[in-house]
Each structure stands twice: as C-alpha cells, then as structure tokens.
Amino acid sequence: MPGRHSYAKYNSWDKIVAWTEKMVHKCPDMVSRIKIGTTVEDNPLYVLKIGKKDERRKAIFMDCGIHAREWISPAFCQWFVYQATKTYGKNKIMTKLLDQMNFYVLPVFNVDGYIWSWKQNRMWRKNRSKNQNSNCIGTDLNRNFNVSWNAFPTTKDPCKETYPGPEPESEKETKAVTDFIQSHLKSIKAYITIHSYSQMLLFPYGYTSELPPNNEELTKVAKIGTDVLSTLYETHYIYGPIASTIYPTSGSSLDWAYNLGVHHTFAFELRDRGRFGFLLPESQIKSTCKETMLAVKFIAKYILKHTS
C-alpha cells in the first residue's frame, strides 16, 4: 500500500496512482480514468475525465507536472479534481460547468521525472529518456513539441536542462499527449498547463514576438483571471505572451496546442516568486491551490460562454 494520500501534502507517484483509482470508485458517474500511453520507463500516463459521459460536449484539457521538480503543479491537478467532484451539486459555478462541459486532467505529465525527483534527485527537471552518444539523461518535454522546434540558439547538448530531444515529439510522453489532444480536438476548446514558479499567467506565443490573432481576447481573459486569483490572498500575478513576459521559447506545449486550433491556451506559473522556488513548503499548497482554482474556474466559465 502506498500510504495515505493528502491534498495538503506532496504525494509520491504511487500515492497519486492509488488516488486516481479511488476517485473513479468514489465518483463513477463523474470521473473516469483513461490510459493515454506509457512512459519510457513503462509507467502509465493517466488522464482523468471529469464530467458526464457525453463526448460531444465542450472540454478543457489541463496538464500538470511537465517539469519534474515543479511539485506544486501536480498538487494543483489533484486539488482541482477533488474540488470539482466535491463541490458539484453544491457550488453553482462548478455545477454549471460540469453539467455542460468536461475536463481532461493529466495529473502528472512527466511521470518518470517526477518519480526520479522523489527518489533520487529533488531538483530533476527533464524526463528520463536515454540519449544516443551521451551519458546525460532526459529531454525537456516542454521543448519537445512540434512547433518551431529547436528554432532558437538553444542547445543540442543532452546534458543541458532545456535539451529539446533529438527531434520533435521524440518522447513517448509528448506523443501520448499530442495524440490524445488531436483525437479529441473537436471538443477541446481550451488548454491549460500548470507550472511553477514566478506567478504568471501566460499565453501564446513563445516562439515569436508576433501576437496571436485573438491576443486582445487572451489578454482580457488573463487580466481578469489574475485579478480573480488575487482576491483571496492578494497574490500578485503578471500576465502576457510568453515571449515578452518571460523570454522566447520554442517547442512549447502552449504554442503547439494554439497552432493546432485550440485558441484559448494558458500556462500558469504558480507560487512563489523566488523565496522557495521549486521548494514551496507544503503549508502553502492549500492556499496556492485555492487561489488558482478561482482563476481556472473563471477561464472555464469564459470558455463555456464564449466558444462555439
């Protein structure tokens, strides 16, 4: 037995797997578990589908834990699933959302890396794939998507933390996610990816300083999203396109999903602003998740109302 799962603590991969089973058993009408693939080390990649069985409804895809050491990210996905199921029928907004749309939640994207960060190296970022002609392990999954892949003078050195892989979608994890999103493209109206840290709400593009056609709309949603987030604990987030708000990146999941046709894509960089960095204490999990929940619910409400 993996031990007791807790929403107020960081959970190991074994606990998260057991938790996914528990959620399906507890809420069989609302939660189902889909295995979308496996990792290099043959761990399963699970997506939890939250909502009714109707496939034609609008949906939002959300992933957590693309970078192994960003532990607050998977904690949020677990929190989201728990809150969605717990407040359905009690909270007006959540009830409306789940009555009319589905959420696909990937609680841990980079499973092998997450396990490694628990057992061997807390500061691990990449996945755990082996690289040809190098002893260095891993690809940065958020540089591995097929969108302007490796376009910047990044690095082809597998020893670097931002190594984009030998080719786009070379990684099993990336391929599993892109296949899933492509096969559900008709219903997926928004893509949300959860990272840490630096307190930002980002949208495309990262690979160019050009702005997406619906930049004004994305800016408006991000502004209100960060305003809503700050109402609980006055946590200050900044927002904007990736390239100008952080720095230019290529091969990111956000840009890939946008160019595929999911025109509402957002990346959260959760707490904090640098005091703890990737080592946010467990005592801040609850407040971080609660405030983030407000912003995600706002985005979902917006998607429900403004997309066709």
Place this chain on the structure above:
Amino acid sequence: IAPVRFDREKVFRVKPQDENQANVIKDLAKTNKLDFWYPDAGLHVATNMTVDFQVSDKESQSIQSALDQNKMHYEILIHDLQEVIEKQFDVKED
C-alpha cells in the same frame, strides 16, 4: 544509488544592470555548473531580469568573488538547499 544531496548548495538572485553584467552571468555559466531556476537557461539572461540560479557549495565562493569583482549586487536566496528540501515537508500527517 543513494539520492543526491544538496548540502550547503546555494541559490543566488542577481539582477544584471546592463549587458556587461548579463554577460558575466552567461560566462559564469560556461565555466561553472549553474542550474538556472529562472530563466531556465543562461542564454535567456538579459539586462534587468531577475536571475535565480543554484550552485554547489564548492563553486559558490568563486561565483561570489566574480560577482563582487564585477560590482554586481546579489542576494543569496537559499544558503543550504538540502535544509530547504527537508523543510518543504512542513505539514504533519493527519
């Protein structure tokens, strides 16, 4: 394999004031093993950007000297990474 320990590893915060100072950090990254926390790679370091990076105990002295030499203001956000890693589990099982 024994888990990696981070005893006395440090996290520096530097805000380069001009291109020259940004280049100092980029150069340090070429000769030392810096793990960039923000931005996520040395090549993204730019003027007026808040840069956080992790460095081993062994290399931290020479990094500090280089920053001092170039009159760069810095802050040590984390003095002992291992201690902070252990402290992150600050919620008791209920």
